[in-house]
Amino acid sequence: MTQTTIWSVSLPLQQPDESQLIRDETGTQTLVGYVVDISDPAHGRCFLDLGPQHFNRHGVLHGGIAATLLDNACGMTGSLSVDPTGQHPFLTISLTTQFLAAGQPGRVTATGTIKGGGRSLLYIDAELVHEDGTVIATSTGVFKRVPQEKLK
Numbered sequence: 001m002t003q004t005t006i007w008s009v010s011l012p013l014q015q016p017d018e019s020q021l022i023r024d025e026t027g028t029q030t031l032v033g034y035v036v037d038i039s040d041p042a043h044g045r046c047f048l049d050l051g052p053q054h055f056n057r058h059g060v061l062h063g064g065i066a067a068t069l070l071d072n073a074c075g076m077t078g079s080l081s082v083d084p085t086g087q088h089p090f091l092t093i094s095l096t097t098q099f100l101a102a103g104q105p106g107r108v109t110a111t112g113t114i115k116g117g118g119r120s121l122l123y124i125d126a127e128l129v130h131e132d133g134t135v136i137a138t139s140t141g142v143f144k145r146v147p148q149e150k151l152k
Contacts, residue, residue, distance in 0.1 A: 022086065034069060036076055038086040044076025046110045050103060061103025061136065066128055069110035070139040071095050074124040077112030078143045081122065089151055090122065095141040107131040120145045 022036040023029070029036070032054070037045040046069045048054070056062040071092055078090035112126040121144055128137040 044073045044112045046073050066137045067097045070126040073110035073112040073126045074141045078122045089146045090143040093142040097139045099137045101134050101136050103136045
């Protein structure tokens, strides 16, 4: 009998220190299976190994999964700009996503970059790139810094 193992997490090709990875912190993260990398204080990153559970009926990455990764990379980038642990909340005000190529099996990485903003709002761009170098999607978003106590 052959046994197949399906991993529910992804790791970057060059793995950062384990203390710089966030796994299974939220229900969405656990369900989708992405890993957050906070090793670079200027760029939040999410890694995901694409499998059949991430594909649409046409056999390519579902746009909602791509948008989720981009949104998370942007939010984490905002959080890292004020907290090296990535725990300070930033909420998505708007996110515009451009789908550029079909996501195929393999590892994808979403990386956020701050483009501007002020004290409470940040303008953050992100890019979702396949391990073969193909840019799958990009996004531009507005993210609001929120005090933790306001989320309760």
